[in-house]
Amino acid sequence: MLHIENITKYFGGLTALEDISFFVKEGIIEAIIGPNGAGKTTLLNIISGIYAPDKGSVRFKGLEINNTSPYQIAKAGISRTFQHVELFGNMTVLENIMVGRYLRTKAGLFACGFRLPSASAEERAIKRDSEQILEYIGLSHRRNEKASSLPIGEERKLEIGRAIATEPSLLLLDEPASGLNEVETSDLSFFIKKLRDQKNITIILVEHDMRLVMDISDSIVVLDFGKMLAEGTPQEIQNNKLVIDAYLGEDEEVCL
Template identity: 50%
Template sequence: MLLELQHVVKRFGGVTASSDISFSVEEGQIYGIIGPNGAGKTTLFNLITGVYQVSEGDILFQGTSIEGKKPHEITSLGIARTFQNIRLFPQMTVLENCLVGCHTQLHSGIWSSVFHTKGQRQEERKAQRQAMDFLKFVGLDQDADTIASSLPYGKQRKLEIARAMSTHPKLLLLDEPAAGMNDSETAALGTLIRGLRDTYHVSILLIEHDMNLMMDLCDRLVVINFGKKLAEGTPTEIQNNPAVIEAYLGKEDEE
């Protein structure tokens, strides 16, 4: 198992946002989290990435607890994420945004950077090559010198993914990457996500409301409702689960 959530609880004062959530993500899986708005899906991402700390339970990454670690420490361990609302550096170029993600691979100190030592220059060239490789993979290499804020919406989503990948994660968390996309863009995104898994051997944890995409893409799914785990299983099992149909996918009206 790559990631394990063990009876995770998160409270905000008197409000319980996540209640006794347990599931595991295996290496090489595309694992989906679905549920209504406000179900607590993004809260789980914030717990996994160290933005929030769990109130009870534990989160293991590669068999070791990451509870109490700061976000940058968790990133260095091999977990990267994108956000529901795009968070780029708007006045930086596409390449510069992607280079920001390379920081976990750089080891030169302040003085090496000030004096541009040979080792620092080699690291910088390597980072630029790797950043360009990720941009090419998502189809943004021709936009490398473009200011990020001037990109159309779909390309900004791809840039977020490229920046997250530039940290060389073992686990990539994607928070509603298809939001605002049309059908053709969503289909291309599904192909891109599979390509990331197959090419870079990264496991993916995915939040998304597009049920067609999720059922087609994910190996397993967990359903969250009102902060609680409602069901877990393969896409076929989830589609045929009566509780899921009633709570989220929609209950058919009786004639």
């Protein structure tokens, strides 16, 4: 589904990513792990069109997308969440989902915003679909509350809800468990698996929580200082000497 080929990205004199290549199969959860500053978010930014790579290419369903705008990439079916939750804090929970939904309508946000005649029927459909998404993510009871008033676990879920409202076939999650407690994390883990299994969404998961990663990933890519250190199943990664030395550490508990 997604081919990452020889991706290199510089920030001034810093090489954030160097010659990264891997392939993400349709229908799986692919984790990207690595220490702070390894280049994980930079890679998600390249896939979602926020940055252009200096070398290499990204192909999604056979089409090269590395010179495509974030909007066009979202339209093509790639959606994402951010390391630091980025919701519209002053909007309600329902409105946040509706924003994601506009991408899939003919009129688009522009027409709806200016109340063109074509917009009203479509707006009702958007509202109905958004209510369904809220139901799916279990936040219906919060529909009229301000997004900024939610606890972090629900904020992260709402951000995923907004991302899936665009009907992506590929979803990029940047540290979705960050700031969550154990119960919220296990709830999230169940939810991410549900997106893969029920909605058939392929997922790229950047995450530091190793228990979550080892529990739900089908495949793992390990980055270290912008280089690709290893790729394999959770089992293979846990037994990889290079990975243990660079990242997981010798501690059995961390490797789990």
